[in-house]
Each structure stands twice: as C-alpha cells, then as structure tokens.
Amino acid sequence: MGVLDSNVAELWDIRRAVEFCQSNLSLRCxxxxxxxxxxxxxxxxxxxxxxxxxxxxxxxDIRNIINSIGGMEVIFDHRIFISFADCLAKMVASTSGDLIEWEEF
Incomplete structure (x- = not known):
C-alpha cells in the first residue's frame, strides 16, 4: 500500500468509511x-x-464529514473483537493470491 505507518493506513480506512456514509443517503442521520x-x-x-x-x-476532512452527517462516531475497539477482519487482512497481505484456510484461534 506504500504506507509506512499502520496508524496512517487506519486513518485512511476511517476516511473511506465516513466518505462512504456521506455518499449513501440512506445512512445519513x-x-x-x-x-x-x-x-x-x-x-x-x-x-x-x-x-x-x-x-x-x-x-x-474526516471531522467535517462526521459533523455534517450527524449521529456518527469513531470509536476504538480492541483487536479481539474484530479479529476475524484482522486475520483476513493479514492473509491477504501475506499471500500472492493463494487460497488459505482460516482457522479460529
């Protein structure tokens, strides 16, 4: 992805999420x-x-979008609660298109 800092990558993901909500009228308010x-x-x-x-x-930009939509918040949740998504991201990053079976840990 060309990003050296995982926090910046996460910030970009947050921005994409709030931009998606902004562009989808059914998600407003x-x-x-x-x-x-x-x-x-x-x-x-x-x-x-x-x-x-x-x-x-x-x-x-993220703050402005959040303020314009209303009812939106950005919150922290420990990895344990989103471990499946984290696992998928790591699988994609570590493979070159090979299929890997995910095992619950």
Whole structure:
C-alpha cells in the first residue's frame, strides 16, 4: 500500500468509511459507529490535538464529514473483537493470491 505507518493506513480506512456514509443517503442521520483497532487513529480523529501534522488535511476532512452527517462516531475497539477482519487482512497481505484456510484461534 506504500504506507509506512499502520496508524496512517487506519486513518485512511476511517476516511473511506465516513466518505462512504456521506455518499449513501440512506445512512445519513443514523447512529453509525466507525470502529477502529488503532487507538492512535481514533485519537487523531476525536481530539483537538492532531497528533500527526502530515495528516492534518485528512483528519479535518474526516471531522467535517462526521459533523455534517450527524449521529456518527469513531470509536476504538480492541483487536479481539474484530479479529476475524484482522486475520483476513493479514492473509491477504501475506499471500500472492493463494487460497488459505482460516482457522479460529
């Protein structure tokens, strides 16, 4: 993906999620939680301290979209709760198209 920092990658994912909600009229004015397993990215989005000056524009865009939609929040949830998605992401990153069976841990 060309990203050196996993927190920046997670910030981009948060941005894609809120942009999707913004573009989908049926999702507006609903209570939507965008869940991330990156405490750092969630902190950047939810607090007055940007934390990452290089990502200020993305952070501001995310904040503006959240404010314009209403009823949306970005929250942190530990990996244990989203381990299946995490496992899928790791499988895709570690393979070159080979099929791998996922085993529950």
């Amino acid at each position: 609903r209570n939507i939680s965008v869940v991330s397993d990156s405490k750092v990215a969630v902190f950047w989005v939810n607090n007055s301290d940007f934390g990452n000056i290089a990502q200020t524009n993305s952070i501001m």
